[in-house]
Amino acid sequence: MMLRKSWKSHTFGRALMLLRAAILLAIALGSAVAAQQAPPTERLYNHPQVEIQKAIEQMQAYDTQRLPALAGFVNAGATLLDHLQNPRFQLHIDLVFQGASQTVVRVSAKITAWYEDPGPSRSQYTVVPSNGRLEEDFLDRLSMKLETGASGQQVAPFADPPSSPTASVDPESTDTKRPPTGAAPPKDTNRLNPPAAAVPSNSAGALAGQISALRAEREALEQNERKLQQQISELQSASRREVYLKNMAVIRTAQTPLFEQNQETSKVLFRADPDDEFPILEVRSGWVRVGLEKGVEAWLRSSQLRQPADPPDSDPAVLNFNAANEEVKTFGGDWTQLKGKTALYVFAQPARQLPAAALGQNQLKFAQYTFVEGFRAATHSQQQIDGVVVVFLGQKGGVAAATLADIRRWHEGYLTDKLFLDRCSFDPVDSFRDGLRR
Numbered sequence: 001m002m003l004r005k006s007w008k009s010h011t012f013g014r015a016l017m018l019l020r021a022a023i024l025l026a027i028a029l030g031s032a033v034a035a036q037q038a039p040p041t042e043r044l045y046n047h048p049q050v051e052i053q054k055a056i057e058q059m060q061a062y063d064t065q066r067l068p069a070l071a072g073f074v075n076a077g078a079t080l081l082d083h084l085q086n087p088r089f090q091l092h093i094d095l096v097f098q099g100a101s102q103t104v105v106r107v108s109a110k111i112t113a114w115y116e117d118p119g120p121s122r123s124q125y126t127v128v129p130s131n132g133r134l135e136e137d138f139l140d141r142l143s144m145k146l147e148t149g150a151s152g153q154q155v156a157p158f159a160d161p162p163s164s165p166t167a168s169v170d171p172e173s174t175d176t177k178r179p180p181t182g183a184a185p186p187k188d189t190n191r192l193n194p195p196a197a198a199v200p201s202n203s204a205g206a207l208a209g210q211i212s213a214l215r216a217e218r219e220a221l222e223q224n225e226r227k228l229q230q231q232i233s234e235l236q237s238a239s240r241r242e243v244y245l246k247n248m249a250v251i252r253t254a255q256t257p258l259f260e261q262n263q264e265t266s267k268v269l270f271r272a273d274p275d276d277e278f279p280i281l282e283v284r285s286g287w288v289r290v291g292l293e294k295g296v297e298a299w300l301r302s303s304q305l306r307q308p309a310d311p312p313d314s315d316p317a318v319l320n321f322n323a324a325n326e327e328v329k330t331f332g333g334d335w336t337q338l339k340g341k342t343a344l345y346v347f348a349q350p351a352r353q354l355p356a357a358a359l360g361q362n363q364l365k366f367a368q369y370t371f372v373e374g375f376r377a378a379t380h381s382q383q384q385i386d387g388v389v390v391v392f393l394g395q396k397g398g399v400a401a402a403t404l405a406d407i408r409r410w411h412e413g414y415l416t417d418k419l420f421l422d423r424c425s426f427d428p429v430d431s432f433r434d435g436l437r438r
Helices: 002-036 049-058 133-149 201-245 316-320 356-379 404-411 417-423
Strands: 041-045 084-099 102-115 124-128 248-250 256-259 268-272 277-284 287-291 297-301 321-330 342-350 387-392 398-403 425-427
Touching: 041 133, 049 084, 049 102, 049 133, 084 124, 084 133, 102 133, 316 321, 316 356, 321 356, 342 356, 356 387, 356 398, 356 404, 387 404, 398 404, 398 417, 404 417
Parallel strands: 342 387
Antiparallel strands: 041 102, 084 102, 102 124, 248 277, 256 268, 256 297, 277 287, 287 297, 321 342, 387 398, 398 425
């Protein structure tokens, strides 16, 4: 009897210890979130509350939506991100009445993800603190919606909805704070601006003028930035073409043989790699004589050289996106080809407004261009890089990924475009489908 009682006490004590550890883990995660969560972001609009509420509902902003990746959207270390999967987010939006034609929109993002703990019993959904990017993006899109609403133009929903309504979602993230249409304005004791009734009419007019001036200044700066980016790209493209004007031979394919004579039966001096350059000495019947080091000369087929239109970034689609940020980190997705390996992440955002029908094709072309550029950067990097991941921000979004080995084989001509794209990962496929169909 004493042995049985002792065994039961030991089992109960072990269970109690596990329960306490789980509670402490939840408290620690909750404390970290509270300490790092960005404060709500707010913006004043010169539109009535009813009009803003209607625009928000058309944007489907209250729905719980899937986030392609956590990196760049949350305040969390790389160690924690490695353990988080299936990220989703929901916006909590408050409308603060400021007068008949003025409304403050206050928004905060609740981001949740599945925390995969080494101990399965301690794995759980957790809230990851937002860094404010989702909130700012929503307010920008709301501004666009309100500005284009009068002309009848359609603005796409804030983000692609989850692929399935029964997808696994954090139960706590399904609650909404959607104020009903026509409801009384929410009480707010911490508003930054006083009600319009408490502000003299001349002050309100001056404030509206300042906001309009700031908006116009911001649009002018963005337009100038786009023009500068286009000029830079054109100058870079012209610089690459100038190589050919200076009689430089640029190798196009891998393992290109350089012969001793202008005959394929002659001795092969060595084999060149893509983008190797040699001065052109003579062109004769499909053959090019080039100069090597120490006065040595060699011959190669002109078909093995790049042409001025060959560089991939000469495609206009490349100019439609900007690489906002790059970082090297462990791949956190479920794609088995890169899971747990190190990848170069490139975050891209649209450089101009594009038609919705053309976004898929343009995103695919920019992803292909970024794969090549990332491959070139990886070959000269001291870090171990196994793949390239392109994260698209904006109205369509999406993530494209490829292994460095496949990029190399495709770049060197051993894989066709179709075979290469079949080996890549596109999530969701709808964000690139228009390009993949071609």
